[in-house]
Amino acid sequence: MKTVKIKKGWPFKKIAGKPSLRVESRPAKKHVAFLPDKLPFVKPRLLVAKGDKVKIGSVLFEDKKNTDFKFLSPGSGEIADITYGPRRVIEEIIIALDADESAESFKTYTASDIEKLDRNTAISEMMAGGMWSFVRQLPFRAIAEPDSKPNAIWVTMGSADPFQPSPGLYLKDQTGFFEFGIHVLRRLADTVNICWYEDRSAKNDSPAKADQTIAHQMATHRIRGKYPASDAGVVLFHTKKSAEENRDWYLDGQDVVLIGKFFKNGIFPIDRIVAFSDGSPENSCHIKTRTGIRLNDLAAHEIGISNPRWVVGGVFCGYTGSGKGFLGQHETSVMIIEESEESEFFGFARPGFKKLSNSRTVASAMLPGPLSIDADMHGEERPCVNCGYCANICPVDIMPQYTYKSIFADEVEEALGHGLLDCVECGLCSFVCPSKIELTDTLVEAKHLYLKELNQVA
Amino acid sequence: MLNQFEKILRRFFEKNSHRFEESGSLHKFRPLFEAMETIFFIPAIKTRRPPFVRDGIDLKRFMSIVLLALMPPMFFGIYNTGYQSLAAAGQAFNFFDVILSGLLTVMPLIIVSYAAGFFWEILFSIVRKHPISEGFLVTGLLFPLTLPPTVPLWQVAVGISFGVVIGKEVFGGTGRNIFNPALTARAFLFFAYPAKMSGDTVWVAVSNTASSAANAVTGATPLAMTTLGGSFDNLESMLQNAGYTLTRLFVGNYPGSVGATSALCCLIGALILIITGVASYRIIIGGVAGLLVTSFLFGLFSSSPLNPWMDVNPIYHLVAGGFAFGIVYMATDPVSAPGTTTSKWVYGFLIGMLTILIRVFNPAFPEGVMMAILFLNLFAPLFDFIEIRLRIGKRIPNV
Numbered sequence: 001m002k003t004v005k006i007k008k009g010w011p012f013k014k015i016a017g018k019p020s021l022r023v024e025s026r027p028a029k030k031h032v033a034f035l036p037d038k039l040p041f042v043k044p045r046l047l048v049a050k051g052d053k054v055k056i057g058s059v060l061f062e063d064k065k066n067t068d069f070k071f072l073s074p075g076s077g078e079i080a081d082i083t084y085g086p087r088r089v090i091e092e093i094i095i096a097l098d099a100d101e102s103a104e105s106f107k108t109y110t111a112s113d114i115e116k117l118d119r120n121t122a123i124s125e126m127m128a129g130g131m132w133s134f135v136r137q138l139p140f141r142a143i144a145e146p147d148s149k150p151n152a153i154w155v156t157m158g159s160a161d162p163f164q165p166s167p168g169l170y171l172k173d174q175t176g177f178f179e180f181g182i183h184v185l186r187r188l189a190d191t192v193n194i195c196w197y198e199d200r201s202a203k204n205d206s207p208a209k210a211d212q213t214i215a216h217q218m219a220t221h222r223i224r225g226k227y228p229a230s231d232a233g234v235v236l237f238h239t240k241k242s243a244e245e246n247r248d249w250y251l252d253g254q255d256v257v258l259i260g261k262f263f264k265n266g267i268f269p270i271d272r273i274v275a276f277s278d279g280s281p282e283n284s285c286h287i288k289t290r291t292g293i294r295l296n297d298l299a300a301h302e303i304g305i306s307n308p309r310w311v312v313g314g315v316f317c318g319y320t321g322s323g324k325g326f327l328g329q330h331e332t333s334v335m336i337i338e339e340s341e342e343s344e345f346f347g348f349a350r351p352g353f354k355k356l357s358n359s360r361t362v363a364s365a366m367l368p369g370p371l372s373i374d375a376d377m378h379g380e381e382r383p384c385v386n387c388g389y390c391a392n393i394c395p396v397d398i399m400p401q402y403t404y405k406s407i408f409a410d411e412v413e414e415a416l417g418h419g420l421l422d423c424v425e426c427g428l429c430s431f432v433c434p435s436k437i438e439l440t441d442t443l444v445e446a447k448h449l450y451l452k453e454l455n456q457v458a
Numbered sequence: 459m460l461n462q463f464e465k466i467l468r469r470f471f472e473k474n475s476h477r478f479e480e481s482g483s484l485h486k487f488r489p490l491f492e493a494m495e496t497i498f499f500i501p502a503i504k505t506r507r508p509p510f511v512r513d514g515i516d517l518k519r520f521m522s523i524v525l526l527a528l529m530p531p532m533f534f535g536i537y538n539t540g541y542q543s544l545a546a547a548g549q550a551f552n553f554f555d556v557i558l559s560g561l562l563t564v565m566p567l568i569i570v571s572y573a574a575g576f577f578w579e580i581l582f583s584i585v586r587k588h589p590i591s592e593g594f595l596v597t598g599l600l601f602p603l604t605l606p607p608t609v610p611l612w613q614v615a616v617g618i619s620f621g622v623v624i625g626k627e628v629f630g631g632t633g634r635n636i637f638n639p640a641l642t643a644r645a646f647l648f649f650a651y652p653a654k655m656s657g658d659t660v661w662v663a664v665s666n667t668a669s670s671a672a673n674a675v676t677g678a679t680p681l682a683m684t685t686l687g688g689s690f691d692n693l694e695s696m697l698q699n700a701g702y703t704l705t706r707l708f709v710g711n712y713p714g715s716v717g718a719t720s721a722l723c724c725l726i727g728a729l730i731l732i733i734t735g736v737a738s739y740r741i742i743i744g745g746v747a748g749l750l751v752t753s754f755l756f757g758l759f760s761s762s763p764l765n766p767w768m769d770v771n772p773i774y775h776l777v778a779g780g781f782a783f784g785i786v787y788m789a790t791d792p793v794s795a796p797g798t799t800t801s802k803w804v805y806g807f808l809i810g811m812l813t814i815l816i817r818v819f820n821p822a823f824p825e826g827v828m829m830a831i832l833f834l835n836l837f838a839p840l841f842d843f844i845e846i847r848l849r850i851g852k853r854i855p856n857v
Contacts, residue, residue, distance in 0.1 A: 015511075139856060246856045309510070316509040337510065340502050345464045347500030348518035355514030361523050361734045362514050377503040379516020380496060382591055383633030386797045387520065388738075397853075401797060402846060418846070421856040427509035434515045435633075441507045 001216075004195075004238055006225030009160065009395045010358060010428055016370035017279035017335075018162045023169060023286045026300060032075040032292035033326040034060055034093045037085065038319065039133055041142045041451070044071070044090055052079045057104035057130070057268030060093055066146075072130035074270045074292035074329070076101040092326060095292075108266035114183045122187045131262050134255035134330065135188075138233055138248050139421040140451045150249040153189045154236065155182070157219070157253035158197030160227040161314050163275055164333045167196075169286050170254045170273040178253065181260030182218065189249065195221040197230035227316070228395055233424035237396045246421070254332060274327065278303055278336040279372050289327075296323040298334055307339040309375045316427035320375070338374040347378075358393065358432045382435040390429035390439055396422040400429040400439045407446045420446060471495045489583035493590035521592040523736045524787070527727035528599055528717075531783065534710060535717035536560035539607045542713050564716055567602035567614055574615040575601075578622040582631065591632035593793070597621065600640035600787055603717025604780065604828075605647070606655065613647055620646040637835045638794045641784075641828055648828065707777040718783035721776065728786040737790035740802035741809075745785035748810025749775055756818055768818055781813055784827035794835040798849075801841035809834050 036044040043064040048054060054073040063069040073095060080096040106129050109117070123146045126132045135153075137144040144150070157167040171178055185192045196219035221239070223229055232250030240246070254273065261269040270290045276298055277284035283301055295310050303323075312318050313331040327334065344350075352362030355378070356371045364371060384401055391399040398419045406414040420443060429439040471494075477484045478491040495501075496518070505512060540560025544551040551559075575598045583590045601618050621643025626635040648655045706712055710720025717723075731737035753772040760768035775781065789795060789809050796805050809830045816826025823829060 240854055243855050246854075309504075311510050315511045318508060318510070320505075320508075320510055339504055343499035343501045345467075345499055348497075348516065348522050352514055352519075356511065357514040359513065359515045359735055361519050361736060364514075373511045375505045375510050377505055377512050378514050379500060379512075379518065380503065380589065382517040382589070383631065385517065385520075385593065385633050386792045386795075387736075388792065388797050391797070397849070399798070399846065399849075402842075416857050417850045417853075417855075419850075419853055419856060422853075430507075431509045431511065432513050432515075434513070434517050434520045436512065436516065438507055440509065 001219055001222055002239070003222045003224065004229075004235055006223070006229035006234055006238055006395060008393060008397075009226030009229055009426075010393060010431070011226045012160060012162055014356060014364070014369035014371050015163075016372045017277040017281060017284040018370075019165075019275040019277050019284045019286055020281070021166060021169065021286065023273070023288050024300070025288045026293070026298055028075070028097060028290055028293045029297050031080060031094050031096055031294055031326075032290065033095065033294070034071065034074055034292055035326060035328045036061060036071070036090045036093065038328040038330070039071075039143065040136075040140070042069075042071075042133075046082070046090065046093075048079050048093070050079050050082055053077070054079060054095060055102045055104050056270060057106070061090075066127075068124060069127045069132060069143075070130055071133065072104075072268050074290065076103065094326075103267050106262065106266040106268070109263045111180070111183065114180070114187065114263065117184075117187050119187055122184060125263075126184075126259070129262050130268055131259050134251050134259065135249055136251060138236060138250060139246060139423075140447060141233075141425065142451070144249045148247060150189050150247060151245045152191035152193050152248050153185050154232040154248060154250040155185070155192060155194045155253055155256055156197070156230055156232050156235070156250065157195065158199060158223075158230055160197060160199075160225065160230045161316070161333070162199070163277055163314060163335055165254065165273045165275040165286055166199075167253050170257060174257045174260075177257045177260030177264060179218070179260070180264050181256035181258070184259055184263055185251075185256065193221055194219045195223050195230070195232070195235055197223045225395075228424055228426040228428070231395075231424045231426065233422070234395045234426075237422050237424075252330075252332075255330070272327075272332060274298065274331075275333045277334070278305065278308075279338075280304060291327060291329055293327050294323075295321070295325050295327060295334060298327070299323070299336070303336055305336060305338050307341060308336045309339040311335045311337060311375075315373070316431065317425055338372065340374050340376045359389065359434075377436050379434070379436050381437065384435055384437055387434060389432040389434065393428045393432050395426060395428070396424055398423055398429075398443075400443065404437070404439050404442045407442055412446075412450065415446060416450070420450070423447065467498050471499070486584055489588065489590050490580050493580075493583075496589075518592050520736060521596050523734050524596045524731070525599060527730040527736075528596070528603070528787065530723035530726045531603060531717040531720060531787075532564075532599065534720045534723045535603055535715075536564045538711060538719060539563050539716055541711065543607070563607045564602070566611055567605060567607070567609070567716065568599065570611045570614045571602045571618045572598040575618045575622050578619060578627065582627045586631070588631065593632040594622070597626075597640045597643075601643050604640065604644045604715050604783070606714070607716050609647070609655070613651055616650075617643040617647040633793055635793055636839070637832055638788050638791045641788050641832055641835075644828060645832055702778075704773065704777065707774065715780055715783075718780040721782040724782035724786045731786065731790065737786070738792070738795065738802050740799065741790050741795055741806035742785055744803040744806025745789055745810040746776065746806075748807035749781060749785075749814055750810070751807075752811040752814040753818075756814065775814060775817065779817075779825045779827070781810075781827045784813075784831055785809060788827075789831050789834075794838060796838040796841040796845075798842050798845035801838070801845045805834055805838060805841055808837075 044061040045064045046061045047059050055076045056073060058073045059070045060073050061071050075095040075097050077096045077098040081094040083092045085091045133143050135144040182192060223235060228234055236248055258269045272289055272291050274287045274289055276287045287298055309320060310323055311320050312328060312334055314333050315335055353364055354371055355362045355364055356373055386401055390401055394400060396419060403415050403418040403420060423443045425440060425444050427440045433439060476482055478488045537556060537560055540556040543559050544556060575594055579590055579594050601621060621639040625637050625639035625642030629635045702712060708721050710722060712719055728742055732739045750772045753775045756768040796802055812830035812833060813826040816823050816829055
C-alpha cells in the first residue's frame with residue numbers, strides 16, 4: 001500500500017458540529033425527488049409526465065446525447081410535480097410516495113457471472129440501471145465517457161471533510177456489496193485504485209476501526225493530509241506520472257456499495273448514509289435514509305437557527321437551498337448554517353474571537369475552537385492585492401491569483417498551462433481570499449467553457 | 459455607551475442611504491458614502507456561490523493589521539521629533555512637552571497626507587464608480603513617516619498627489635500599480651525638492667526658537683555624514699564621535715525621517731506583520747540577508763581610506779537610516795512585490811544588496827533603500843514571469 005501525503009490544504013478541525021458516529025434512521029414522509037440539474041453536463045429528455053405512476057427503478061428520463069443512458073426513479077408512487085428553473089432547466093421531478101412501495105427488478109449476478117462479464121455489457125447494464133452517473137471522469141468531473149478507456153478508476157473512501165459520512169458506517173454490514181462493486185469496476189478498467197483516507201482524529205472511534213481491517217486489505221493508497229486531500233483529483237495530481245492519466249475515472253466508496261447491491265440483488269438501491277450537522281453537537285449525527293429525501297425530513301428536531309441555510313454536499317463545493325429542497329442523487333452531506341442579516345459594527349477592528357479564518361489576523365487563530373459558521377461573505381469584493389493566500393492553500397499547486405487574471409484576459413493557453421484542468425474545485429481559494437474574489441467560480445466556469453469548446457471541435 | 463453610538467450610527471446610515479441611491483440627489487457620491495458606512499459596519503452579504511463559508515478576513519482587516527504594525531514607528535516618531543526639536547532649542551522639557559511638540563510637527567504632516575490623498579482617491583472612485591479601496595489608509599500613513607519633519611506641508615500635499623495619481627491611479631487603481639505609491643511620492647519629492655530631502659542639512663524641526671539654537675545639534679543624519687567632508691579613516695569611530703552609537707541607531711533616538719529612524723520599532727512592526735501572516739517573511743529576511751552579506755563582502759575587499767562606507771560593520775548598515783523601515787513596510791507591499799515564493803527571496807535579497815551598493819558607491823544618495831525598492835518593484839513582474847514559467851515547466855501538462 002502506497003502512502004500519499006498531501007501538504008497543502010485546510011485543516012477542517014475548527015468548525016463546530018462535527019457529525020457524531022451515532023446512526024439515526026429517518027424515512028421520507030411524503031415526497032422524494034430526482035434533481036436532474038445537479039447532474040453535470042446531462043441534457044435530460046423526460047419520459048414521464050405529471051400524474052404518471054412510477055416504481056422504484058422506473059425510468060424518469062434519458063440523456064439526449066446518449067439515449068441508452070437512463071435515470072431511474074428513487075421512489076414508487078405518482079409524479080406529483082416537475083419544476084423548472086431558468087431557461088426551462090428541469091430542477092426537480094417530485095414523486096408522491098405510495099404506501100406499499102414496489103420496485104422494478106433487474107438481472108442478478110453472482111461473483112462468477114461478474115468474472116465473465118465483458119466491459120460493454122457491464123457499462124450498458126449500469127447505464128440502463130441508473131448506476132452510470134456515479135462514475136465520474138476527471139478533469140471536468142463529468143459523468144464518465146463510456147467509450148473512453150481510463151488508465152485507472154479511483155475509489156475514494158473517507159473524506160478530509162469531517163462533514164461527509166464516515167466509511168466505517170456505510171461499510172458496516174455492507175462490505176460484501178463493496179467487494180462486489182469493486183469486482184464490477186475491475187471489468188471497466190485494468191486498474192482500480194482504492195484510496196483510504198486516514199483520519200487522524202477518528203482513530204479511536206470504534207466503528208471506523210472495525211472496518212479499517214477490510215479497507216486495509218483492499219486499499220491500494222493510504223491518504224494523509226488536510227482537506228481536500230481525500231479528493232480523487234488531488235490524489236491523482238500527486239501520484240500521476242504522465243499526461244495520459246489525466247482522464248481517469250473516480251467514484252466514492254458509498255456509491256461502490258450501491259453498484260454492488262445493484263448487480264448482486266438486481267434492485268435499484270436507494271438507501272443512503274448521510275452526514276447531518278446543524279452546528280450543535282447533540283443533533284449532528286449520521287442518518288440512515290434514502291436518496292432524494294426532502295431536506296426537512298432529515299431534521300427530526302427543532303432547528304435552533306433563526307435564518308437557516310441548508311447546504312448539501314459540503315460547505316465548500318455543494319449546493320444550497322431551503323429545507324423544502326431535496327437531497328441530490330450523489331450527495332451524502334447535509335449542513336444547516338446561519339445566514340446572518342445584521343451588518344457587523346466595527347468588524348475590521350474587532351479581535352475576532354469567534355471568526356473562522358485561515359489567517360492569523362483574527363484572535364480565534366490562537367484558540368482551539370470550535371467555531372460556528374455562517375453563510376456570510378465577511379467583507380466586500382475588492383481588487384486583488386496579490387497577497388498569495390490562494391496559492392499558499394491550493395492543494396494542486398495552481399496559483400489562482402495569476403490564473404484568474406489570465407482567464408479574464410482570455411489567455412486560455414496560459415490558464416491551461418497554469419494547471420486549470422488540475423483544479424479540483426475544492427473552493428479553498430475563494431474561501432481564503434481577503435478581497436472576496438470568486439476564484440473557484442471563475443476557474444470552474446473557465447473549465448466548463450473549455451469543455452464546451454472541446455466538444456464543438458470534436 | 460458603545461451600543462448607543464452604534465445605534466445612532468446605524469440610524470444615520472439607514473436614514474441617509476436613499477440620498478445616494480440611483481434616484482437620489484447625491485448619487486454621485488455613493489462611493490464616499492459606502493466607504494464611510496463600511497468603515498463602521500461590515501455589511502452582511504450572503505454567500506451565493508460555493509464555498510458557502512468564507513474566511514473572516516477581509517481587505518479592511520488586512521490593511522488595518524499593517525496600520526497596527528505602523529503604530530510603534532509612528533508613536534516613536536512623534537516622540538523623537540518632539541525630543542530632537544526641544545533638544546535643539548535647548549529648552550528644559552518634560553515628557554509631556556516632548557509629545558506635544560512632536561504632535562504639533564507630525565500630525566499636520568499626517569493630516570495633510572490623508573486629506574490630499576483621499577481627495578484623489580474619492581475623485582477617482584466617483585469617476586470610475588468603484589468602491590474606495592482600503593489600500594490608501596496604509597499609503598497615507600506610510601508616506602509622512604518617511605519624510606523629514608522639516609518638510610513644508612505643501613510639499614507633502616504635492617508628493618502624495620503624485621504618489622496616488624501617477625503612482626497608482628493611472629495604472630488602474632489598487633492592485634494594478636507597478637510601484638509602491640508611498641515610495642513613488644517620496645521619490646518625487648526627493649528629486650523635485652532635493653534641498654529638503656537629502657538629509658545633509660539639519661532635519662530637526664525647531665519650533666519657536668532663534669535659528670542659532672540649531673547649531674547645538676550635530677549636523678546631519680548618520681547616513682549623510684560622509685558627504686560633509688572631513689577625514690574618513692574610520693567611519694565607525696567618526697559616527698561614534700558624533701554620538702551615533704550602535705545602540706542609539708538601533709533605538710532611533712537621532713534626527714531623521716519622522717518614523718523611519720528606529721530599527722527597534724520596525725522590528726516590532728515586522729514581528730506583528732510576520733506573525734499575522736500579512737507581510738512576507740521571505741522578503742524581510744531575504745532583504746536583511748542581502749544587506750548583511752553584501753556589506754560583509756565589501757568589508758573583505760575594502761581598501762580602507764578610499765571609501766569609508768565599505769568598511770562599516772554590517773550591523774551599522776542594518777540599523778542606520780531607513781533600511782529597516784523600507785524593508786519591513788515598503789518592500790512587503792504585496793501589490794508591487796512579486797507574488798511567487800522564490801522570487802520573494804530574490805527580490806528581498808536584491809533590495810538589500812542594492813541598498814548597500816547605493817550607500818557605498820553613490821555619494822549622491824546617502825540613503826539607498828528607496829531607490830533599491832523602486833528599482834526592484836520594476837523587476838517584480840519579471841521575477842514572477844520567470845518563476846511561473848519554471849513552475850509550468852515542472853507540471854505534467856493537462857489539456
